Amino acid sequence: MAENLSKLATESDSNYLDLDKHSVETILRQINAEDKTVPYSVEKVIPQIEKLVGQIVSRMEKGGRLFYIGAGTSGRLGVVDASECPPTYGVPHDWVIGLIAGGDGAIRKAVENAEDDEQQAWLDMKAYDIDQNDVVIGIAASGRTPYVIGGLRDANAHGVLTGCIVCNEGSAIAQVAQYPIEVVVGPEYVTGSTRMKSGTAQKLVLNMISTAVMIRLGRVRGNKMVDMALSNHKLVLRAIRMVKEATGVSEEKASELLDQHGSVRAAVDAFHASI
Incomplete structure (x- = not known):
C-alpha cells in the first residue's frame, strides 16, 4: 500500500x-x-x-x-x-x-x-x-x-x-x-x-x-570571532580592526601582531602579556 x-x-x-x-x-x-x-x-x-x-x-x-x-x-x-x-x-x-x-x-x-x-x-x-x-x-x-x-x-x-x-x-x-x-x-x-x-x-x-x-566552547570573545581563519583580504582587515579595538595599538602594529601570532586571540593575548 x-x-x-x-x-x-x-x-x-x-x-x-x-x-x-x-x-x-x-x-x-x-x-x-x-x-x-x-x-x-x-x-x-x-x-x-x-x-x-x-x-x-x-x-x-x-x-x-x-x-x-x-x-x-x-x-x-x-x-x-x-x-x-x-x-x-x-x-x-x-x-x-x-x-x-x-x-x-x-x-x-x-x-x-x-x-x-x-x-x-x-x-x-x-x-x-x-x-x-x-x-x-x-x-x-x-x-x-x-x-x-x-x-x-x-x-x-x-x-x-x-x-x-x-x-x-x-x-x-x-x-x-x-x-x-x-x-x-x-x-x-x-x-x-x-x-x-x-x-x-x-x-x-x-x-x-x-x-x-x-x-x-570559548570560540568567541565578547562578540568577536577571535579564532577565525585569516583566509582572505577582507578577513585580515577585520582582524586588524579587532586587534586595534582590543589593544589600542595602531593599524600597523595590529597588522604586525597578527603576522607574528596568526590569530586575533593570540595577537591580543600576546600584547597584553607584554605590558
Whole structure:
C-alpha cells in the first residue's frame, strides 16, 4: 500500500492558488509573507534547541564531535553549517562533520535513491570512527527519510546521543531521536517544495546550534570571532580592526601582531602579556 504523504504538513497544499497566473511582484510578496512566519515557528522550539545544545557542549568539552546527517536540501544545509565552522571559529575540520546521502557528489547533483538506504548513514559515520562521545543530528524536513532514520537508530544502538531537526509533528525521525526538534512551518508556497520555508527553518536552527555551541566552547570573545581563519583580504582587515579595538595599538602594529601570532586571540593575548 502506498504511503499517504498528504497528511504531512510539509506536503499539504499551498495556501496560494494559480501561482502561474500571478505577476512577479505578487509572487515575491507572497513568498516573503510566508518566509516571515518561519522565525516564529523556530521561537516555539527554543527550549528543545537549548536542551540539545547543552548535550552537545558537554560532549564536545570531552573531545566529542558533532555529526549532521541528511539527504537532499537537508543534507546540504548540514554540510554548509559544518563547513563554515572551521573558518569562522578556527576549529579543526573534524569537530563538526556534515554527511549527505549519496556522498559529497550529492551536494551538487542528486544521487538517485541514496536517501532510501537505512544502513548507509551508519557506514558513513563509521568511516570517521564515531564513538559515544559524539552527537548525531538527523536533518529531514519530512521526518521520514530512511537514511536519517537508520543513522539515528544505529547511533542509538551504539550509545551515541542523537537529535533531529524536522518540520512535521510526530514523525518517525523525531520518535527515534533522543532530543527531537520539530519546527512546523506549515504548507510551502509551492506545494511540497521543502527547500523553501522548511529549509529556512532548518538553516536558522543549525545557525543557532553551531553558534551557541561554539560560544559555549570559548570560540568567541565578547562578540568577536577571535579564532577565525585569516583566509582572505577582507578577513585580515577585520582582524586588524579587532586587534586595534582590543589593544589600542595602531593599524600597523595590529597588522604586525597578527603576522607574528596568526590569530586575533593570540595577537591580543600576546600584547597584553607584554605590558
